[in-house]
Amino acid sequence: MLFTVLSGLITSGLFIPFGKYFRTKWGAVIAILPILLFCYLLQFIPVISTGITLYESYEWVPSLHINFDLRLDGLSLLFSLLITGIGSLIFIYASSYLKGHSYLDRFYGYLCLFMASMLGIVLSDNIILLFVFWELTSISSFFLIGFNNDHADSRKSAITALSVTGLGGFFLLAGLILMGSIAGTYSIGQLIESASIIKNHELYPIVLGLVFIGAFTKSAQFPFHFWLPDAMKAPTPVSAYLHSATMVKAGIFLLARFTPILGGTSAWSYTLMIVGGFTMIYAALHSLFRTDLKAVLAYSTISALGILTFLIGIGTQEALIAAITFTVVHALYKATLFLTTGIIDHETETRDLSKLSGLRKVLFPVFIAGTLAALSSAGMPLLFGFISKDLIYEATLHSEQHLALYLTIAAVLTNVCLVAAGFMAGIKPFLGNLPQQYEKVHLPDQSMWIPPLILALLGLAFGLFPAVAGYFIVSPAVTSMSAETVNAHLQVWHGFNTVLLLSLVTLALGSILFLYNKPDSRKLTLLVPLNKVSPQNITKKLFKKFVNFSAWYTNIMHNGFLRSYLLKIIIFAEALLAYELFIGGSIYIDYTQLSPISIYEAVNVLILIAAVGLTVTTSSRLTAVVGTSAIGYAICLMFVYYSAPDLAMTQFTIDTLTVVLFVFVLFNLPSFINQANNKIIIRDSIVAITFGTLLSIIAIKVLQVPTDITISEFYGQFAYTLAKGKNVVNVILVDFRGLDTMFEIVVLSIAALGVYSLIRLKLKSSEKD
Structure with missing residues (x-):
C-alpha cells in the first residue's frame, strides 16, 4: 500500500527533469501508472469482501504519535478503485484532449500528485497523515483548476477553490487534533474503539462542528458550494476527475470514515x-x-x-x-x-x-x-x-x-x-x-x-x-x-x-x-434578485472588508519605517512587563538588600545620561556617533565595576568597531532629516523612560531572588571533561549552545553579504530613475 501512495508522488517529481518527453504522443504512456495501480487493487477484492482489513505501519514522527499508518478495508478499497480506475481513463482522455499543449507535462505532474494525494486520504489510518494528504489535494487541485493560467478567470477560480478548501482544512486540523487529544491516539482504528469516550466528552460538539466545516467545504455543501461551479474553468479532464470521483468526494469519504467514530448522535x-x-x-x-x-x-x-x-x-x-x-x-x-x-x-x-x-x-x-x-x-x-x-x-x-x-x-x-x-x-x-x-x-x-x-x-x-x-x-x-x-x-x-x-x-x-x-440564458435573470443574499456575494463582501482591514492594519503596523516598528515592539513589551509586574506580581523592592552607590558609579551614570541626552538632541550625525560611543564606553566601565572584565572587553571591541564603521559610511549616507516635532519627542521620551523604568525594576528584583547555581555548577563541572575547554563561556557558546551560535553566525553572514552587495551595487542612471 505504501508504494501505491508514493508511486504517484515519485512520478510527479520525475516530470520536472523528464517532462519534455511526455509533451508528444507518448503522453498517453503515463496512463500505465494508474492502470497498474488499479489492477493491483483489484486483487484485494476477494480478501476485503470477506470482511478482512489490511494494515501497514511505518514510523514517521513517533514522538507525536504520527506514523505512516495505512489501512485497506471495504471503504478505502472502493474509493481507491474509483480514483485509479477513472483516473486511468482520464489520463488516456487527456492525452488527446490536451494534445500539443505546451504544458502537458505539467498537467500530468499535477494529476499524478493529485491522484497520490487522494489515495493517501482514503488509505490513511492516522488522522494527521490523512490531513497531510487532505491539504495536498487542495494544493494540487489549485494547480489543476488554474492550469490555464493565462486566463484571469482560471486564476481567480483556482484561488477561490484553494481559499475555501484551505479554510476548511484549518478547521479540520483543529478538530482532528482535539479528537486525538480526547482519545489519546491519532489512529483511526483506535479512535473507532474510543468512539463512546469522544461522543460523551464535553468537547464533542466542538469536534463535530470543526470536522463538519472541513467536510462541507471540500464537498461543496451549502453555503460553501460556490467554489465548485467556478472551478469549471479548468480543462474538462480536470472537471471529470476532480468533480465526479475524487476531490469533492473527499469530504464524503471523511464523513463515511468518521461515521463509526462521531456518528449515531442527534447532532x-x-x-x-x-x-x-x-x-x-x-x-x-x-x-x-x-x-x-x-x-x-x-x-x-x-x-x-x-x-x-x-x-x-x-x-x-x-x-x-x-x-x-x-x-x-x-x-x-x-x-x-x-x-x-x-x-x-x-x-x-x-x-x-x-x-x-x-x-x-x-x-x-x-x-x-x-x-x-x-x-x-x-x-x-x-x-x-x-x-x-x-x-x-x-x-x-x-x-x-x-x-x-x-x-x-x-x-x-x-x-x-x-x-x-x-x-x-x-x-x-x-x-x-x-x-x-x-x-x-x-x-x-x-x-x-x-x-x-x-x-x-x-x-x-x-x-x-x-x-x-x-x-x-x-x-x-x-x-x-x-x-x-x-x-x-x-x-x-x-x-x-x-x-x-x-x-x-x-x-x-x-x-x-x-x-x-x-x-434559455434569460432565465438566469430570474436569479439576479437573489444574488445579494447568495453565499458567493456575501463572501465577496466579507473579502473586500477583510482586504480593507488588512490595508488599514498594514498602514498602521507595517508602514515601512524602522522607527515605527521599534516603537510598537517596545510599547507591546512594556504592556506585557507592566501587566506581569502590577497584576501578576509585585513591584515592592527591599532597598535594604541593595549595596550603597559609590561615587564613581554615580559619576559614570551621570556621564551615561549626558551622552544619551547629547545623542538624541544633536542635529549632527558625527556628534551622534560620538555620543553613542560614549554610551558604550560608559557601559564598559559598568562591567568593570561589577567584576565582568570579559564582557567589558567584548563591549569595548564591538563599540569601537561600530564607531569606526559608522564614520566610514558617514559620508555616503543621505542628509540628516529630523522630522520630529514636540509631540513626537514627548511621546518617544515617555516610551523610553517607561521602558527603562520597568527594566530597572525587573533588574533590581532579580538581584533579590535567591540564586540557583545548579546550571552554573553543571557547566563548570563538565566544561573540560565533555568539551575539553577551560574557558566556560567559550564552551557554552561553541559546544553546549553550538546550534544557536551557528545560526547566529549564519544570520550575521547573510546580513554582511547583503550590506556588501548594497555597497558594491552600481546602478545605471536609468535604473536609478
Missing part, C-alpha cells in the same frame, strides 16, 4: 440531514436555470453531494447502503457526462445548450455514452442508477417515522430535477436537427470517446448484474462504516411497491420537466 444526524437536504434541493433547482453544459453538471454534482451527505445523516443501514451505491453510480455517470461535454466543446467550440442539437449524426458513439449516462442518472430500469434510486427511497421511507414523509418528498423533488438536468447534459445536445455549422464536426481520436463509453457501459453492466457490485463492493464498504457485517443484496427487481412507484413517478416528472424546460 450528527440532524446536521447532516439539514445541510445535505438543503444543498441537494437548492443545487438541483439551480441546475435547471443553466445553459452551459459544465454549469449544469456542476450544480447537479453539488446536488448529488448533498444527497450523499443527506443519506449519511440518516445513518440507517439502508441509508448507508444507498450512499455507497450512489457514490459508485454518480462517479460513473458524472465522469461520463463530463467527458462527453469535453468532446462536444472540443469539436464544436461551444457548451451552450441553446445552440447545440443533432450531434448524434456526427458523434454517434458519444451520443450512446451520453444517453446511457443520462438514463442512469435518471434511474432508468436495467441501469445501475435505477438500483441507486430505489435504495434512496427505501432509506427515506424507512427512516424515523415522523421524518419519513418529509425526507421522501425532499428526495423526490431533488431527483425529479436531476432527471431533467441529466437529460439536458447527456441527451439534449444530440437531439433535433444538426445545425449547418456543425455538419463538418467529426469524431475525435478514439482515446477521447472510448473512455466515456467504457464508463457508461459499466453503469449498464452493474445495472444488469447488481449482485456482483453489492457483494464485492457495496457490502464491504458499508461493513467498514458499521459495527456489524452488512450484506447488501442488490437486485434488479424488487416487485411492485411504493419504492418502484416513486421511481417511476420521478422518471415521468423529470422527463416532463426536461421537455418543458427549454435552455
Whole structure:
C-alpha cells in the first residue's frame, strides 16, 4: 500500500527533469501508472469482501504519535478503485484532449500528485497523515483548476477553490487534533474503539462542528458550494476527475470514515440531514436555470453531494447502503457526462445548450455514452442508477417515522430535477436537427470517446448484474462504516411497491420537466434578485472588508519605517512587563538588600545620561556617533565595576568597531532629516523612560531572588571533561549552545553579504530613475 501512495508522488517529481518527453504522443504512456495501480487493487477484492482489513505501519514522527499508518478495508478499497480506475481513463482522455499543449507535462505532474494525494486520504489510518494528504489535494487541485493560467478567470477560480478548501482544512486540523487529544491516539482504528469516550466528552460538539466545516467545504455543501461551479474553468479532464470521483468526494469519504467514530448522535444526524437536504434541493433547482453544459453538471454534482451527505445523516443501514451505491453510480455517470461535454466543446467550440442539437449524426458513439449516462442518472430500469434510486427511497421511507414523509418528498423533488438536468447534459445536445455549422464536426481520436463509453457501459453492466457490485463492493464498504457485517443484496427487481412507484413517478416528472424546460440564458435573470443574499456575494463582501482591514492594519503596523516598528515592539513589551509586574506580581523592592552607590558609579551614570541626552538632541550625525560611543564606553566601565572584565572587553571591541564603521559610511549616507516635532519627542521620551523604568525594576528584583547555581555548577563541572575547554563561556557558546551560535553566525553572514552587495551595487542612471 505504501508504494501505491508514493508511486504517484515519485512520478510527479520525475516530470520536472523528464517532462519534455511526455509533451508528444507518448503522453498517453503515463496512463500505465494508474492502470497498474488499479489492477493491483483489484486483487484485494476477494480478501476485503470477506470482511478482512489490511494494515501497514511505518514510523514517521513517533514522538507525536504520527506514523505512516495505512489501512485497506471495504471503504478505502472502493474509493481507491474509483480514483485509479477513472483516473486511468482520464489520463488516456487527456492525452488527446490536451494534445500539443505546451504544458502537458505539467498537467500530468499535477494529476499524478493529485491522484497520490487522494489515495493517501482514503488509505490513511492516522488522522494527521490523512490531513497531510487532505491539504495536498487542495494544493494540487489549485494547480489543476488554474492550469490555464493565462486566463484571469482560471486564476481567480483556482484561488477561490484553494481559499475555501484551505479554510476548511484549518478547521479540520483543529478538530482532528482535539479528537486525538480526547482519545489519546491519532489512529483511526483506535479512535473507532474510543468512539463512546469522544461522543460523551464535553468537547464533542466542538469536534463535530470543526470536522463538519472541513467536510462541507471540500464537498461543496451549502453555503460553501460556490467554489465548485467556478472551478469549471479548468480543462474538462480536470472537471471529470476532480468533480465526479475524487476531490469533492473527499469530504464524503471523511464523513463515511468518521461515521463509526462521531456518528449515531442527534447532532450528527440532524446536521447532516439539514445541510445535505438543503444543498441537494437548492443545487438541483439551480441546475435547471443553466445553459452551459459544465454549469449544469456542476450544480447537479453539488446536488448529488448533498444527497450523499443527506443519506449519511440518516445513518440507517439502508441509508448507508444507498450512499455507497450512489457514490459508485454518480462517479460513473458524472465522469461520463463530463467527458462527453469535453468532446462536444472540443469539436464544436461551444457548451451552450441553446445552440447545440443533432450531434448524434456526427458523434454517434458519444451520443450512446451520453444517453446511457443520462438514463442512469435518471434511474432508468436495467441501469445501475435505477438500483441507486430505489435504495434512496427505501432509506427515506424507512427512516424515523415522523421524518419519513418529509425526507421522501425532499428526495423526490431533488431527483425529479436531476432527471431533467441529466437529460439536458447527456441527451439534449444530440437531439433535433444538426445545425449547418456543425455538419463538418467529426469524431475525435478514439482515446477521447472510448473512455466515456467504457464508463457508461459499466453503469449498464452493474445495472444488469447488481449482485456482483453489492457483494464485492457495496457490502464491504458499508461493513467498514458499521459495527456489524452488512450484506447488501442488490437486485434488479424488487416487485411492485411504493419504492418502484416513486421511481417511476420521478422518471415521468423529470422527463416532463426536461421537455418543458427549454435552455434559455434569460432565465438566469430570474436569479439576479437573489444574488445579494447568495453565499458567493456575501463572501465577496466579507473579502473586500477583510482586504480593507488588512490595508488599514498594514498602514498602521507595517508602514515601512524602522522607527515605527521599534516603537510598537517596545510599547507591546512594556504592556506585557507592566501587566506581569502590577497584576501578576509585585513591584515592592527591599532597598535594604541593595549595596550603597559609590561615587564613581554615580559619576559614570551621570556621564551615561549626558551622552544619551547629547545623542538624541544633536542635529549632527558625527556628534551622534560620538555620543553613542560614549554610551558604550560608559557601559564598559559598568562591567568593570561589577567584576565582568570579559564582557567589558567584548563591549569595548564591538563599540569601537561600530564607531569606526559608522564614520566610514558617514559620508555616503543621505542628509540628516529630523522630522520630529514636540509631540513626537514627548511621546518617544515617555516610551523610553517607561521602558527603562520597568527594566530597572525587573533588574533590581532579580538581584533579590535567591540564586540557583545548579546550571552554573553543571557547566563548570563538565566544561573540560565533555568539551575539553577551560574557558566556560567559550564552551557554552561553541559546544553546549553550538546550534544557536551557528545560526547566529549564519544570520550575521547573510546580513554582511547583503550590506556588501548594497555597497558594491552600481546602478545605471536609468535604473536609478
